Amino acid sequence: MNTLRNTIITTALLLGSAAASAAGALSVQREATVDAAPATAWKLVGNFNGLDVWHPAVTASSMKGTGTKAGATRVLTLGNGALIKEKLTAYSATQRSYTYAITESPLPVKNYSSTIKVSPAEGGKSLITWQSTFDASGASDDEAVKTMQGVYDAGLGRLGATLKK
Template sequence: MNNVMINKMIAGAALYCGLVSIPGFAAGTLEVEESIMVNANPAAVWALAGNFNGLDRWHPAIAKSHQAEDVRTLTLQDGATITERLTNYNAQGQHYSYAITSDPLPVKDYQSTLRVESAKNHTSKVI
């Protein structure tokens, strides 16, 4: 499987799992876990998705990514920016976590983890 196909599969998962505004949602904690199976080996998927500063390579909403130490600034296609802080990175375990520190989105205290796991027949589960 080539990188273009992996990009499309991961981007589809990102859009599917993306942030949504829920009118009238009461204050509190909302936890969501989504996953997608990718027909590529975990090493290939991690090589693309595991780059904390590489979100612009596979997420269609991101025009540019810039990283300075553990902080990345994402420029969206419309020019808005999101700043995120890397809170945990485990290359061997193929996962990282981050928190949004500044954004134009209607969210508060956003934290997320991206994880790539091995699945049957040399495929991957991206969570």
């Protein structure tokens, strides 16, 4: 009986700690179909240190660590000189996706975790999905969501133009 009770208590504690570290309450998801095969799109999107190549707001990117291993960090320089620091938390070349967290940023978000993924789409094209969860910080929930939608829309728009055959 003590073993069962201990198992229940341990499970409750684990669930409680998981909920305490859960992602933010807000979420954004944007998708775009691009005119490139998934392998080609992944060569561009899957480079954790390559956001400056396809996102119009990012002028430079520097990285510490290996961009395919959790724990790598990147510092993105924006056109206005502001910096965004991010940490890679998961990477899967076979699933063509990676997940990262913002550790420092001028964006109105905190507890930010995001995944970007490349999937096959009809006609040999690729579906790029960029999604995140976060909490607003220094702005209303609506403003934070609109900001992140704008970030994703700008990036996906440029990505589509860059990968056009």
